[in-house]
Amino acid sequence: MPQIDRQPSRLALAGYTCLLAIALTNAGCTRPSTLQEIRSEGVLHVITRNAPSVYYEGRDGPTGYDYELARLFAEDLGVKLKVRIADDNTEVLSVVDQDYAHIGLAGLSARPDFPGRYHTVSNGIEAESVVVYNRDTERPESVDDLQGHTLHLVADSNHQHQLEQLQSENEGLQWKVHSGLDAAGILARVESGEYPLAIVSSNELELNHVFFPMVKKAFSIGNPEDLLWLFPGEQDQTLARAAEDFIAELRESGALAQISERFYGHLDRLNYVGARTFVHHVENRLPKYEDLFKDYAASYDLDWRLLAAIGYQESHWRPNAVSPTGVRGLMMLTRTTAKHIGIKNRLDVKQSIQGGAKYFTMVHRKVPERIPEPDRTWFALASYNVGWGHVEDARRLTEGAGKDPDRWMDVKEFLPLLTQKEWYSKTRFGYARGHEPVIYVQNIRRYYDVLAWMTDSTETAEAPQKPWFKDLEGMEKIIRPIVTAPEREARASLPSELGMVPPTL
Numbered sequence: 191m192p193q194i195d196r197q198p199s200r201l202a203l204a205g206y207t208c209l210l211a212i213a214l215t216n217a218g219c220t221r222p223s224t225l226q227e228i229r230s231e232g233v234l235h236v237i238t239r240n241a242p243s244v245y246y247e248g249r250d251g252p253t254g255y256d257y258e259l260a261r262l263f264a265e266d267l268g269v270k271l272k273v274r275i276a277d278d279n280t281e282v283l284s285v286v287d288q289d290y291a292h293i294g295l296a297g298l299s300a301r302p303d304f305p306g307r308y309h310t311v312s313n314g315i316e317a318e319s320v321v322v323y324n325r326d327t328e329r330p331e332s333v334d335d336l337q338g339h340t341l342h343l344v345a346d347s348n349h350q351h352q353l354e355q356l357q358s359e360n361e362g363l364q365w366k367v368h369s370g371l372d373a374a375g376i377l378a379r380v381e382s383g384e385y386p387l388a389i390v391s392s393n394e395l396e397l398n399h400v401f402f403p404m405v406k407k408a409f410s411i412g413n414p415e416d417l418l419w420l421f422p423g424e425q426d427q428t429l430a431r432a433a434e435d436f437i438a439e440l441r442e443s444g445a446l447a448q449i450s451e452r453f454y455g456h457l458d459r460l461n462y463v464g465a466r467t468f469v470h471h472v473e474n475r476l477p478k479y480e481d482l483f484k485d486y487a488a489s490y491d492l493d494w495r496l497l498a499a500i501g502y503q504e505s506h507w508r509p510n511a512v513s514p515t516g517v518r519g520l521m522m523l524t525r526t527t528a529k530h531i532g533i534k535n536r537l538d539v540k541q542s543i544q545g546g547a548k549y550f551t552m553v554h555r556k557v558p559e560r561i562p563e564p565d566r567t568w569f570a571l572a573s574y575n576v577g578w579g580h581v582e583d584a585r586r587l588t589e590g591a592g593k594d595p596d597r598w599m600d601v602k603e604f605l606p607l608l609t610q611k612e613w614y615s616k617t618r619f620g621y622a623r624g625h626e627p628v629i630y631v632q633n634i635r636r637y638y639d640v641l642a643w644m645t646d647s648t649e650t651a652e653a654p655q656k657p658w659f660k661d662l663e664g665m666e667k668i669i670r671p672i673v674t675a676p677e678r679e680a681r682a683s684l685p686s687e688l689g690m691v692p693p694t695l
Contacts, residue, residue, distance in 0.1 A: 225267075225428035228292060234264045237285040238295035239276045240611065240621035241372060242397045243315075243453070245295065247580075247620055255453045256295040256313055256419070263436050275620075278369065278611070279346035282420075289422040292429060297391065299348045299415035307423050309430040312416035314437060314446045315454075317393040319349040321408040322377070327386045330408045337362035342376055342388040345369040349389045352412050365389075374609040377402045393417070396454065401606060401625040452513065468502070468637065472644060475507040479520070482540060486547040495645065496567070497547055499637035500574070503630060504546075509539040521546030550574055561596045568598040571634055572605070572627035580608060583617035584624065602628045 228234055238245045238256065245254035252261075252273065264271035276282045279296045286294035286308065294308075299317060304310060321341070323329060330336055333356055343349045345367050357363045368376065373394040379385040381402040389411065399405065421430045440446040476498065483501070487494035498507075504522035505511035512518040516525055519542035528536050531552070533545040554570040556578050561569060573581045584605040585595035593600040607613035608624035 223428040224292070224425045225432055228269055228429065229267060232269050233272050234260070234267060234269050234293070235291045236260050236271065236273050236293045236295060237276055237282050237291040238273060239278055239282055239297075240614065241297060241394070242609065242621075242623055243391075243393050244297045245273070245275070247622065248577075255315065255449065256297070258449055258452075259313060259437065259440075260293065260295065262440070263433060266436055267432070277615070278372070279344070280369070283346060286420050286422050289424045292421070292425070293433070294420035296346075296420065297394075297417055298346075298420070299417055301348070301351050303351075304418075304420075309421035309423065309425065309427050310418040311421070311430050311434045311437065313419055314441060314450065315393060315417045316414040317348070317391045317417055318414045319347075319352055319389050319411040320392045320395055321387065321389055321411065322380055322395065322405050323387050323408050324380050324383050324385075325404050325406045326383065329406065330387065332409065333360055333363065333411070336360070336387065339364075339387050341365040342379070342385040343367055343390070344371055344373060344376060347389075348391055348415070349411070353389075356411070370612060372611045374398055375612055377405055378610060380405045393454070398609070401609075468640060469644075471502070471507060472641065479507060479509075479539060479543065482543045486544045489544075490547045490551045492547060492551070493638075495638055495641040496634075497543070497550070498641060499634045500546060500550065500571070501543065502637050503634050509542065510537055512537075519545075521549075523549070553578070558596070565596065565598040568631050568635075569601070571631045572598075572602075575630040576605075576622055576624070576627040577619075579619040580617075580622040580624065581605070581627070583614070583619050583622070584608060586617065587613060598631075602631070 222230065238254075240246055241254070243255055245252065245257040247253075257273070260273075261271050274285070274291065276285065279298065282294045282296040285291050297317075300310065321330060321336070330339075337360060341353070341364070343353075343365060350365070350367065353363060353365055371379075373390045376385065376388045376390055377395070377398050380388050381404045383404075387408075392410070392414070395405075395407065419430075419433060421427075421433075437446065440449070479501070480494075480498070483498045484494040487497045501507055501520050505520050507520060509520045510518075511520065511522060513522065517523065519536035520539055521542045523531075523533060523536050523542060523545050525536075527549055528534075528545060531545050531548045533541045535541050536545070550570065553573045554567065556573065557566045557569045559566075569581060581601070584601050584607070587604040587607060588601045589595040591604070593603075595601060604613075605622075605624035605628050608617065608622040611621075614621045
């Protein structure tokens with residue numbers, strides 16, 4: 191894990207030497223500013239925590255809204271970004287208090303104890319404290335309805351000082367702070383009914399809500415406030431002003447909106463696609479690329495419908511698709527992946543499909559051969575989405591719980607736990623958006639089912655000799671208790687679930 195260098199920089203030492211020289215020789219030398227010291231040392235030190243709204247390890251390395259801003263800021267300063275990962279907000283604040291980092295990224299808004307303690311800069315995201323409840327309980331309509339109930343919240347959050355202000359007029363208001371949990375852990379307990387009521391930040395609810403269908407928003411406490419970057423109060427304000435100017439430039443250019451869209455605008459993709467939209471695209475988009483899927487799938491011994499389903503999940507079969515992060519093409523290959531597999535032009539549809547087939551094959555080969563199909567393919571798809579390291583972490587958690595780490599039905603219960611500190615802290619690769627690979631696999635399986643249903647009647651002679659995906663587990667929702675569906679032949683009609691959800695495109 192990256193470590194913060196707690197030794198004075200060479201330029202800082204030079205500053206101290208210079209001050210001594212002033213006293214001894216009356217030379218006209220002054221100590222450099224914080225910004226000058228950073229540029230001289232060549233390193234920007236940041237302390238943060240694991241959270242989907244702040245920082246996490248993605249498929250292609252570190253990512254997260256605040257991390258991406260900090261990375262771009264370091265590039266703008268012409269220095270290296272050095273990140274240290276704290277256990278929680280309490281540690282982030284402690285490190286910044288001691289001036290052991292230049293910036294603290296904690297996903298917090300202004301608090302009464304911040305003035306004089308930190309310099310602050312808005313990161314471009316607003317959030318508010320939201321009361322949430324389990325839908326099986328009665329919905330609270332106002333603070334009065336919270337009297338006599340316990341609210342659950344994480345430590346060093348935006349919420350406690352607001353509750354303290356409300357308590358003066360609502361003596362029956364009570365809450366419990368959980369230092370060992372993060373927002374996902376709180377929401378998981380509201381989902382299960384263990385915590386009937388809780389408070390979380392609205393942006394963290396937004397990022398996690400789709401994974402916890404039993405959690406509902408009741409009302410907000412206070413108004414939306416800017417989330418902040420924190421700078422030690424002992425620093426001068428040169429770094430904070432530079433950060434403020436940099437974020438203002440990103441806002442003016444539209445780049446800040448693109449970064450925000452990457453992390454907050456994708457949530458609709460996690461909904462199950464509507465059948466009508468998919469069938470429309472099968473009829474109007476797929477014919478342009480069907481032969482390419484078939485040719486390159488044959489080259490890598492894949493079922494072409496699986497390759498096509500991956501392509502649809504990635505780009506909805508749009509050859510010029512480009513994400514704000516630079517992932518592009520019909521198969522949405524990253525620059526690193528494309529370079530690794532020898533693809534020069536990701537927007538060239540032939541190269542993109544070939545690259546997707548080659549990369550999936552490479553990922554598939556990483557999965558232990560002892561795992562039978564179709565589970566081996568489900569693991570490969572999850573790895574294609576989130577990285578094999580995180581899949582291995584989930585498999586270890588599965589095994590530790592006495593379940594089968596070689597069985598997708600078991601492992602997919604544990605992948606979502608990688609969003610919760612109490613679980614990912616026990617793993618090698620740490621935090622992951624573990625719900626996404628589960629939904630990613632489920633979506634592709636559904637797309638494959640529909641493609642198989644639509645093509646089996648016209649391509650019986652070309653159907654695979656070993657149809658991996660005919661006998662599948664049921665189409666259950668991923669967070670619900672798993673119920674295995676009986677084995678059956680290929681569907682003769684669209685799954686009923688597909689027609690009930692609004693299309694994502």
